[in-house]
Amino acid sequence: MTDTSTRAERMATPLARDSIRKIAEASGGCLRPIQMRRTDTVTSQTEQVMKPCGATLASICPPCAERARSLRATQCREGWHLEDEPDAGPPAPDKTQEYWLTLRAEAQVCRDRAESHGEDTGDLDELLAELDTEITRAGVRGTVTTSTGSGKAGTRRSRSTRRRQDAPDLPRRKIGPQTLGKVFTAPDGKSYRPSMFLTLTCDSYGKVNDDGTPVDADTYDYERAARDALHFSALTDRFIQNLRRVLGYDAQYFGAIEPQRRLAPHVHMAIRGAIPRAVLRQVIAATYHQVWWPSTDVVRYDGDQLPVWDEDLSTYLDPATGEVLPTWDQALDALGPADDPLHVVRFGATFDAQGVLAGSKDANRCIRYLTKYLTKQVADCHRADTDVQRTHVQRLADALRYEPCSPACANWLRYSVQPKNAKAGLVPGACKGKPHRPEHLGYAGRRVLVSRKWSGKTLADHRGDRKAWLTETLGLEPPDPARYTWHVVTPSDRDYLPSDKRLLHIVADRARWQAALAEAKRRAQEADGNLSATGTEAA
Ligand SMILES: [Zn+2]
Numbered sequence: 231m232t233d234t235s236t237r238a239e240r241m242a243t244p245l246a247r248d249s250i251r252k253i254a255e256a257s258g259g260c261l262r263p264i265q266m267r268r269t270d271t272v273t274s275q276t277e278q279v280m281k282p283c284g285a286t287l288a289s290i291c292p293p294c295a296e297r298a299r300s301l302r303a304t305q306c307r308e309g310w311h312l313e314d315e316p317d318a319g320p321p322a323p324d325k326t327q328e329y330w331l332t333l334r335a336e337a338q339v340c341r342d343r344a345e346s347h348g349e350d351t352g353d354l355d356e357l358l359a360e361l362d363t364e365i366t367r368a369g370v371r372g373t374v375t376t377s378t379g380s381g382k383a384g385t386r387r388s389r390s391t392r393r394r395q396d397a398p399d400l401p402r403r404k405i406g407p408q409t410l411g412k413v414f415t416a417p418d419g420k421s422y423r424p425s426m427f428l429t430l431t432c433d434s435y436g437k438v439n440d441d442g443t444p445v446d447a448d449t450y451d452y453e454r455a456a457r458d459a460l461h462f463s464a465l466t467d468r469f470i471q472n473l474r475r476v477l478g479y480d481a482q483y484f485g486a487i488e489p490q491r492r493l494a495p496h497v498h499m500a501i502r503g504a505i506p507r508a509v510l511r512q513v514i515a516a517t518y519h520q521v522w523w524p525s526t527d528v529v530r531y532d533g534d535q536l537p538v539w540d541e542d543l544s545t546y547l548d549p550a551t552g553e554v555l556p557t558w559d560q561a562l563d564a565l566g567p568a569d570d571p572l573h574v575v576r577f578g579a580t581f582d583a584q585g586v587l588a589g590s591k592d593a594n595r596c597i598r599y600l601t602k603y604l605t606k607q608v609a610d611c612h613r614a615d616t617d618v619q620r621t622h623v624q625r626l627a628d629a630l631r632y633e634p635c636s637p638a639c640a641n642w643l644r645y646s647v648q649p650k651n652a653k654a655g656l657v658p659g660a661c662k663g664k665p666h667r668p669e670h671l672g673y674a675g676r677r678v679l680v681s682r683k684w685s686g687k688t689l690a691d692h693r694g695d696r697k698a699w700l701t702e703t704l705g706l707e708p709p710d711p712a713r714y715t716w717h718v719v720t721p722s723d724r725d726y727l728p729s730d731k732r733l734l735h736i737v738a739d740r741a742r743w744q745a746a747l748a749e750a751k752r753r754a755q756e757a758d759g760n761l762s763a764t765g766t767e768a769a
């Protein structure tokens with residue numbers, strides 16, 4: 231039979247596969263599900279279960295990204311106006327852990343004593359390393375000292391710890407353990423626990439138009455814009471440390487980092503507890519982060535005149551003289567007290583702060599604001615529509631190209647320093663580090679910053695809450711995790727389903743769940759109706 235339909239008719243008829251995809255998306259079903267085989271260990275029956283891909287970016291899977299965003303919104307909401315202190319944190323060490331930790335402490339004392347007497351500490355350093363391994367084996371997270379390796383003293387370079395003269399001093403209080411803000415009581419006896427919504431921006435790099443592009447692109451400071459973006463997370467950390475010290479308690483925050491229209495990062499923060507504007511202004515003015523890296527003022531190697539890798543010596547050499555380039559550690563050691571830091575990051579003087587009450591319209595609006603861009607890459611938050619905007623994006627990318635992104639960045643070779651952990655094949659301007667990639671605009675750190683005692687729960691806990699709610703609402707038995715084993719089904723398996731078939735499963739699953747949920751809600755409403763009806767009668 232020949233198809234006699236016209237092209238126009240065909241165009242107006244939806245394609246089956248495309249339609250299934252749209253239905254899956256509209257019902258919140260994952261578009262790239264992972265096929266799992268679930269085996270019931272009691273009955274040996276197997277079932278194919280489609281597990282959501284769990285993407286956080288809408289460009290990969292919009293429904294999963296939206297679910298991840300809404301989970302973040304829940305986390306933000308639960309912590310913001312917390313009324314009771316969250317759990318005190320990790321449990322105390324058990325007997326075995328305590329044994330190893332005590333040994334470790336005693337060994338440290340011996341080692342430090344030996345060092346102060348000018349004795350060789352090699353054996354003791356080895357012992358410390360072995361004890362550290364035992365401590366980790368006993369199930370203790372992290373390390374007992376902040377310095378790396380075996381706790382060698384003297385490996386830390388002494389930097390001037392004097393505050394910068396151009397930054398105001400801050401009052402320093404001892405930080406208490408409490409994480410909750412003040413409660414205010416109104417004359418009518420009602421109590422309020424206000425919290426803050428704060429926005430901090432970078433400094434100005436030159437005047438910008440409404441579309442975010444510079445008024446004068448030639449004087450716009452792209453270098454500073456690039457460096458500020460690279461070191462923005464360190465600055466945010468420093469701000470929180472300073473804030474806690476001034477407030478005298480362990481203030482908690484949920485922050486989201488995203489670019490402004492001018493492409494500079496800014497941070498929105500929900501902070502628990504109210505903070506006077508004057509205090510914020512003071513902390514912002516006094517907060518800075520200094521980057522103690524070698525100078526990049528002089529470009530020593532460029533074009534095809536690049537340092538060459540010596541396989542035998544595992545080191546980079548000057549292409550003309552064969553001289554060994556200073557290593558990263560040597561370059562850092564060479565920085566003297568008279569040197570300036572490579573860069574100092576600060577916030578701009580303008581900030582936005584508002585008090586927000588629990589459960590208010592404002593709180594909901596702020597939470598939407600905080601999570602709005604989480605499903606997008608940094609560079610996709612604002613689309614460049616005009617040539618001027620595209621040029622602006624390009625100029626920032628150009629500035630980031632040769633800016634060292636980390637101690638291991640290939641760009642250090644350009645400035646005659648071997649990158650940390652140097653290896654063959656490093657080319658300045660071609661560093662694979664995330665901050666150089668166009669989608670990050672220099673900021674490749676975490677997009678959501680949540681302090682440890684925010685909601686007292688991990689993201690996995692919040693996800694578990696949601697599952698538990700669903701199980702309860704549907705009146706299901708909570709599944710026994712020990713009863714099932716799970717395996718990922720791969721294309722080489724006999725029961726593997728191609729992606730279009732997996733999507734059909736998703737659509738069917740979603741339809742079933744949604745019907746069950748609607749039915750459960752209807753029943754709950756009915757029960758409520760009966761209750762209030764009896765209530766009226768009784769009254
Ligand atoms: Zn997905």
Ligand SMILES: [Zn+2]
Binds near residue numbers: 638640641661663
């Ligand atoms: Zn790099």
